[in-house]
Amino acid sequence: MVEKGSINYEVFGSGFPILIMHSMGTDHRSMVSWIEPIFEKVPDFQRIYIDLPAHGGSVVDESFNSSDDMLTNILDFIDKTIPNQLYSLIGLSYGGYLAQGILHHRRKEVKSICLLATALHLKERTLPEKVVLLKDEMQLNELNPDIRTAVETLLICQNKMNLGYFLNEIQPGRLVANKNFLMSNWKEKGYFLADEPFHDIELLLQPALIIVGKQDSICGYQDHLFLIEKFPNSTFAILDQAGHMLQIEKRKIVQDLMTDWLLRVS
Template sequence: MPRSVADRDVTRTHVVEAGGIPTKVLTAGSGRPVVLLHGSGPGVSAAANWSSLIPELARDFLVIAPDIAGFGGSIGPAGTVYGIKLWVRQLIELLDALELPSVTLLGNSFGGGLALAATLKHPGRVDGLVLLGTPVGTFEMTEGLRSGWHYEPHEAEMRRILEIFAYDPALVTEDMVRERYEASARPGAQDAYRRLIPEPGLAGTPVKGVPEESLRAINQPTLILHGREDSVIPVELAWRAAHHIPNADLKVFSRCGHWVQLERRSEFLCEVSDFLGRLR
């Protein structure tokens, strides 16, 4: 029976034990399962990255958007060591708990890196990839990453950092600043980010994403979307990923920073829906 508009637009919140972490998960819709993996940075969460997009994607797909361990509502117990092994295990155990044998992973920034790592470790669990502003290989730390590492909770500093992420600063609203600031002010909110990114040096600090050569082993259909003016993850890294992933298509958006899904919302939804519709 076709779902009503009201049913489609309902986003549900669950807590699922995964990787030893009580994991906050947003779900909506039905059909092909698509897991949305958020980025990193102060005050980030699945809701911050995806809440305005979930109802649109849920018209045709089952959408799952978890808070990755150490972010949002998925904070581990005292002494939790955050890192890629935990994040991959959390993701796979979440799929197990939701009884999803295979999914499409759609990752933004850090979430894209997690999607790549999970695909390399568990290729049978992933049928396709969408990567937004995703780091690969080794590159010099940008101002956006540096500012996030040094961040201490303050609304003015939160606004300054968020305006680095967007090409048009007008995208950064008072509500966005306040919500991200409040989330960033809770105890331990920066721990996972500071495990993810090396402490910045005076200049030229190297940051490592998934090694480029390992990307050749990814055979899943892959869509890479990147903002040309991305000041957090340089657009050159998208070209690297597209060069090494055998079945990758790349689209670069002009006048767009790090948040393709927000800055070019309608084009993002069209590209993703078309890509997902082509997957078997």
């Protein structure tokens, strides 16, 4: 149990803890399948995959209505699960926004951070024009309308392999997400954290990895450039031919960059 509900999670391995947070609308399984192979070559890390509040098996109470509540529940989970320890963070998309919030509040505890196609604390985003580089109409025609809409929104390379990744990794979490909350008006009233991450500090010295897709029409890439200066000990990669689902469309290079980050951390 946490302050405003409960957090469902799954742990792999042992060693230095890494808290891993998925994107909005799915669950922790969307991260496990492609991150776990990295640790076959990089031992001595404990991977803690959580379902974000109102996602997967994580339950929220009736008072829950904002990103601040999301952050409150996750910080409470950290305090109860890995108390008085250093840890690292991996966050994808909205999970990356929450990772920034954790680092903002727990700078002395967070050893390093990895942000993937992360959302930022911006009410207006600089976004590239939506493009589609590959489109397999035969495969798309076999999908139900809801899944097809999601695929066409999130993927710029809509081929058989990427559709398979989406169906196996993203779609299971979409089926169990708390739609009553996610489809409510919380985004209009409570999406942005009350305390803007990093606004009060010039430099963050944690080893960082920031990866963005050049064709990401959801979170963009140009707005993220300030993070290069904010994190002087960082690797910053803008991947061409990658949209918001860069962990699907550029899986191998994302895994390689994350391996490099982990070796720097260790």
